Amino acid sequence: MLPEAAAGQLVRICDAGAGAPVVLAVPYAGGSAQSFFAWKPLLDGQLTLLALELPGRGRCYGQPMPASLLALADGLAQTLATEGVQPDLLFGHSLGALIAFELLRAMRRRGRSLPAAALMSGRIAPSHPRTFGLPRFGREYLVEYLRDLGGTPDSVLNNDAVIDMMLPVLQQDLELIAGYDYAPAAPLDIDLTAAGGFDDGRVPLSGLLGWHEECTGRYALHMHPGGHFFVETERTAMAALLCELAARGPRAKAA
Template identity: 35%
Template sequence: MTASPDSPWFRNYRPSPDAPVRLVCLPHAGGSASFYFPVARQLAPQVEVLAVQYPGRQDRRTEPPVTGLDTMADLIAEALEPWADRPYALFGHSMGAAVGFEVARRMEAAGHGPTDLFVSGRRAPSLDRGDAWHPATDEEVVAEIRKLNGTGDALLDDEETLRMILPALRADYGALRGYRYRPGLALDCPVTAFTGDQDPKARVEDVQAWRNHTRSGFGLRVLPGGHFFLVEQQDEVLRTIREQLAGTPVAAPA
């Protein structure tokens, strides 16, 4: 595994220096870069995967979590600039989809936009009024994660693990509550949206509204499953991503 020498934000589990395109993957609330280790393994060497590591988890657990989604997008976009020497796409699941959208906006404004934005398990930003759910206790947070099936029960039953992940989870849920979409230009890059047909957090009609956020192409894939459908449907999700990225133009030599 390698990471940028100048930034703690990215984990490169399968370096692929000859890949024509990178895929920058943004985790869900409470998630970490290692969630995308299987993605890096499957896409290399044709696609080089950079998994984002938010502060407050795993090897960044001693850092305070970022409590604002816009602040998170600012920091990631700044860290991503050195990696924009090669065509890249963004993929985000749940909270990561909202962060990815805001990163794409910032990168396009800077003249280094992504080739594609892939979003998963998240309603369109124009429908986002901030998540109303406000857990009063840690027990409510754990119950919500169990319901969404985002973390194995064995991890949630381990008290030491819970102590490590709960601060990041609370910060991420707070960031989602505080997020407010600011109207602006639609993205220049195409958007491909995924959702599970039983996802209570991302109804099909709400995910379909992502088409309003791009001036380029839009695609929607509805797959069997709930909020974490992509764990069971990973092969199908990655097949779609491979097909979409196969036509990415190769960067000209510097």
């Protein structure tokens, strides 16, 4: 049994065997580890992909969400320590990028080795206003928010039963962002790549460039066609980027 401080669960999406780079992926608001199974055909044999299942959904249904994003990150760091997982690359999209950032900080506080690199996708830098682009809470506003983001099919948005299941988790996730307080600290000693969509009005270029302040290693910016969910519409390009970045990790270099 995991210690009380642990949070979430690791889900193995694909396994490329000993010596292959290990990527840890964190889902976006309202999402789950399940969404990363669509990436498996693009990554099989090239890297091992682990996805974090966050509390309250999927395999962690019923597990309470920690009171804050910082508490969640600390609990996820405990989960990695308990499982003995040392990723070469951390990847998060939208809320997942913010969680990944604070997870890296939590790992550093615990004295754990950090991944060589991180890919922060579809999220403004944490030093920027946290509530930028967030909707008002309430069913009508959250459904319109999902519609505006463009990642949810109309068949879902028009299905009241499905929406009733989705919205509590989405609102819980968005409340994590709204309650997040960024604390300035020393930059992370890693390489960091930011990725964005050309048509994503909720994540301006200035917000992506702000990630440069959070690392001492190499910083790069990759822009892709599409809106907020370019991470799915441009999945092939994003998978290739994951493979490229993960291959720079120490495990891959030693193989």
